Amino acid sequence: MTENNTNDNNEAGGPAPERVVGTPKAGERVVSEAGTSAAPESGHEGPYKASETHGRPEETQRRGEKLASLWFVLAFLGGIGFLASYFVFGPEAIAEPQIAQYSNMLLGGTLTLSLFGIGAGMTVWARQVMPHYEVASPYDELPSSEQEKGSFGAFFMRGADESGFTKRPLMRRTLILAMLPLGLAPIVLLRDTGPLPGNxxxxxxxxxxxxxxxxxxxxxxxxxxxxxxxxxxxxxxxxxxxxxxxxxxxxxxxxxxxxxxxxxxxxxxxxxxxxxxxxxxxxxxxxxxxxxxxxxxxxxxxxxxxxxxxxxxxxxxxxxxxxxxxxxxxxxxxxxxxxxxxxxxxxxxxxxxxxxxxxxxxxxxxxxxxxxxxxx
CATH class of the missing domain: 2.102.10.10 (Rieske [2Fe-2S] iron-sulphur domain)
Structure with missing residues (x-):
């Protein structure tokens, strides 16, 4: 797997890559103790060491990206279905026992689909897109040295790159899309608190x-x-x-x-x-x-x-x-x-x-x- 060195590209005068949510800004640099940029390479100096990396073939990663994105889209549809079911079967409608049964089935089923879709998508992402390796670091007393901070920052950038979060926009965007209805659900459910009782x-x-x-x-x-x-x-x-x-x-x-x-x-x-x-x-x-x-x-x-x-x-x-x-x-x-x-x-x-x-x-x-x- 080829790793992108953002700092080296900027120093060479190349175009700055588009910043992805969750990663440092393009102008920020991880500085080691010697004052030079620390690239997220597997052999960099620092306490954070990785074992042998077991990467995935590009074809497997692309297939995993599409499958994870499909699960995220299903999760999004489940979340939308949950919100729609909540408003279609309001408090007046569920007064009938038969309608209340259908309402409970729809609310439970769509919420299950939404949560299961997000979990399944994240599982596919981890198993088919991300590389597998272990990171080890000796236990040291705080505060960390500049070299240790640089080592952690380099590993963070490397992890963001290898996870596919920056490289796989389809998977990233469908995940964010799937999370939107679940974020709105608690706000919508405030409706169940009902009107103020007054006196x-x-x-x-x-x-x-x-x-x-x-x-x-x-x-x-x-x-x-x-x-x-x-x-x-x-x-x-x-x-x-x-x-x-x-x-x-x-x-x-x-x-x-x-x-x-x-x-x-x-x-x-x-x-x-x-x-x-x-x-x-x-x-x-x-x-x-x-x-x-x-x-x-x-x-x-x-x-x-x-x-x-x-x-x-x-x-x-x-x-x-x-x-x-x-x-x-x-x-x-x-x-x-x-x-x-x-x-x-x-x-x-x-x-x-x-x-x-x-x-x-x-x-x-x-x-x-x-x-x-x-x-x-």
Whole structure:
């Protein structure tokens, strides 16, 4: 294989070769310790030494170039097919199960073709175009000497020349072409993040005056239910009736709205609960309770498991999934576990008949925020 010495051609006054992406500029020279140009020859002086080179016949290289280019073109077509399939089968179209199946097959098939084409083309390039030899260099302490830098630069130029990247424009250009659709794919897929949720995450079905049912029943909760067992914990849901909500509420809204009702003795409240202070979940006030009864979201702020365990002596609410623990006497602040936000508080009171009612919505979005983001 004949090697091109760019520096020698320039010194002889010959035409400067066209620069290829990934190689030094035509005017740059690799300088050895003696100050002379170091040509990328196999017998140059320096620590970077090559073993015997096993080159490929020119006919084999040309055949490999055409085959690798063909794979790169197929990869390009696969990438274009992936982008086209993504837009043809939009979010509305894939609502039908049969269409969603075809969409998944096309997206997966075209992406597989694109990635496989690039991998196959690179394999053909390495096996049929590039020469085979090993490069060895003794281990030396940094910094490198000028001679070592010149030796590495010479080997870099030699490798660029022998790889066919500079000599085989068809293969080089089809590789770049094949990579373009894959580079655009992540940008296009940002469309799946959906629109911003606005205030959707902050709102549930709780509203002023809405009563609450014991979970699993249609029995409204009264404040006197806690007199017989002051350490009880009641899981409750909004009392949705046909008059105000003729179509009921979805299971998603029901899951977001479930609450824990806990009664805490007057002397057990933390000092911060007795003042109008701003906690990590917004303003939390003791006057949002009634006769020591406080309401928190039952959904753990970690990954959405039900925080269904309560230890009355320490007033700790425990999520059994990952052991996140919240202090019910201190605005449900996190005291242990992976959760980072306290359980949102629901302001409550009683109506004229003694039933517990909500006086507003939660102080913060309940549960993990990815719930609604995932659906959008």
């Amino acid at each position: 959707k995450l902050k709102n549930t079905v709780w509203e002023p005056g809405l009563r609450m049912y014991v979970e699993g029943t249609h029995r409204a909760v009264r404040a006197e239910d806690f007199e017989n067992d002051p350490n009880a914990m009641i899981s409750a849901l909004p009392a949705i009736d046909d008059e105000h909500h003729p179509h009921g509420i979805s299971l998603d809204e029901m899951a977001k709205s479930v609450i824990l009702l806990i009664k805490i003795p007057e002397g057990d409240w933390e000092e911060r609960m007795k003042e109008e202070v701003e906690g990590t979940d917004g303003v939390t006030r003791l006057n949002w309770t009634h006769n020591g009864i406080i309401a928190y979201s039952k959904i753990c702020t970690h990954v959405g498991c039900p925080a269904a365990l309560y230890e009355s002596t320490t007033h700790r609410i425990l999520c059994p999934c990952h052991q996140s623990t919240f202090d019910a006497a201190n605005a449900a602040e996190v005291v242990f576990g992976p959760a980072h936000r306290p359980l949102p508080q629901l302001p409550i009171s009683v109506d004229d008949e003694g039933y517990l009612i909500a006086t507003g919505d939660f102080t913060a979005p309940p549960g993990p925020t990815f719930w609604d983001y995932a659906k959008d």
